[in-house]
Every structure is written in structure tokens, then in C-alpha cells.
Amino acid sequence: MASVKQVQITFDCAEPQRVARFWSEVLGYVRAADDDESWSACTDPTGVGPRLYFQRVPEGKVVKNRVHLDVRVGVGLKGQERVTALETEGTRLVALGATRVRLLEADEENESCLVMQDVEGNEFCLD
Numbered sequence: 001m002a003s004v005k006q007v008q009i010t011f012d013c014a015e016p017q018r019v020a021r022f023w024s025e026v027l028g029y030v031r032a033a034d035d036d037e038s039w040s041a042c043t044d045p046t047g048v049g050p051r052l053y054f055q056r057v058p059e060g061k062v063v064k065n066r067v068h069l070d071v072r073v074g075v076g077l078k079g080q081e082r083v084t085a086l087e088t089e090g091t092r093l094v095a096l097g098a099t100r101v102r103l104l105e106a107d108e109e110n111e112s113c114l115v116m117q118d119v120e121g122n123e124f125c126l127d
Contacts, residue, residue, distance in 0.1 A: 007050040009069070012061075013120050016040040016054035022119045023052055025096050026071060061121050070113075070127040078111060086114040086126045093126075 013019045020040035024031050029042035029052065038056045043049075073089045074082040083103070090100050093116060101115040101123070114126040 008053050009050050010053045010055060011122065012057040013054050013122075014056065014060065015120070016056050019118065019120055019122075020052070020054045022097055023054075026093060026098075026118075027052075065123045068122070069124045071124060073126050074111065074113075075127075079106070082106075083112050086112060089126050090114050090116060 011019060016038065017035060017040045020031055020035070020042050023029065024042040027042075027044070027049065029049070030045050032041040032043070035041060039054060041051060041053045043051045071089070074085045077085055086103070090098075094100055097119040099117040099121075101117060104110070104113050104115060106112045111127075115123065116126060117123055
């Protein structure tokens, strides 16, 4: 039987400390104390979630992300109760520097989710 592997999610970015600060606030993570201008990181204080690593790269973001994070704020909620939870969290994240992109309404297959962008334009969903 294969062993479980730890996962780190790496973000290419222009301002690692700024992006790390944003995601630490979003997820309740703790920032690395030894970061510098070229990188930063944050970790789940409970040890359950993956480490997020932010590295400075010279080129800017030019296309849509092929991978994105889903921040699970509406688990178990349906209908208007779910939309209210998504919108409430979305408002909090906009105050941190996020951008609200669009609300995807529930359909026959999927519950509603709120598409957003972080402080450097990386897409993520409130799910």
C-alpha cells in the first residue's frame, strides 16, 4: 500500500509577502518567520492543511490559472443559506484585497460558488 504524501501548493507571484499575508488571513494560517524578499510561506497551525509557498518570479500572470483553490465556506449549505455564506465571506475577503468576479448560481449538478481573485489576480472559489 502506498503511503500518504504531504503536499505543498506553490504560487508564482510578484510580491510573495503580500500574497502570503492575504492567504494567511483567508485560511487562518501562520506565516513563516524566516521569509525574505524572494519567498514567503504559510502553514495550517493544526497541521492538517497543506503548506502554501509563494515564490517571486520575474514574469507577470498572463492567463487563467489551470489549478485553483476552493475555500470551503458553504459545506452542507444549500440554496439562499449557501449564497449568504458565500457572499458574507466574499465581503470579508474583498476587504483584505480580493476581487469578486462572479457568483455561479446552483444548477442541476452543482451548488452555488463565488469566483474570486486574490491580491495578484489568482483565481479561487468560495465553495
